[in-house]
Amino acid sequence: MTAGSDDPATSGSFVRGLTLGALLGAAIAGSSLWSRRRRRARLAAADARAAHRESQADPGTPEAQVPKARLPEPQSPEAGARP
Secondary structure, eight states: OOTTOOOHHHHHHHHHHHHHHHHHHHHHHHHHHHHHHHHHHHHHHHHHHHHHHHHHSOTTSGGGGOOOOOOOOOOOTTTTOOO
């Protein structure tokens, strides 16, 4: 047998392996995408419930008095530079 021969048994085995690898890779990728989608939906639902609770809270309750988280102000590149 030579290195470049097209033996039907070898090429058939290669195609089966390639197909199996493609199917397995697609299953893993699909599972990962599905779990990300479900996690994102769960977080969105939790945020919606929290926003609803906050909107329904009496102003005198502790839930209504929780301060909002603040993001740091963006810094300009010149702010950290020395003159």
